[in-house]
Amino acid sequence: MNATASARTGFSQLHHIAIVVRNMNRAIEYFSSLGIGPFQAYPPMRDYVKVNVPDKEAFYALSIRQAQIGPVTLQLIQPGEGRTIYKDFLDKNGEGVFHLGFVVDDVDKEEAGLRAQGLKVLSSGRRVDGSGFTYFDTANEAGVVLLIRQNPPKK
Secondary structure, three states: OOOOOOOOOOOOOOEEEEEEOOHHHHHHHHHHHOOOOOEEEEEHHHHHHEEEEHHHHHOOOOOOEEEEEOOEEEEEOOOOOOOOHHHHHHHHHHOOEEEEEEEEOOHHHHHHHHHHHHOOOEEEEEEEOEEEEEEEOOOHHHOOOEEEEOOOOOO
């Protein structure tokens, strides 16, 4: 994927950085002690009605909290029982940055374009309104998983 700095791609607008943790309370306590927070609950995972994940119930049971840091959100993700891409990461690498999330206007269109450029999808999810996310298998080349997301429409 060769894009000039001025070209708009699915990876042009950073939305969040996600860290996988073993203990959500301990992680929030530490980040809070550094002045990062407050942390809010992520909207219910069951809002994603169409999911491509290893274990749907494990995905729905994820604990995710987020804090706004300027224009970027910090997400903390604690996997529970069952198989998820987050649990796989935690078991293999320990705690750490799992993905960078980028916001796009049309997640389906961007996903199709990135697939056409040779990126493989790790996981995806969509809400009833069509908003949602797609994770790409970029860790070996980029050092981190890259994600695109379309926010739900404002109410």
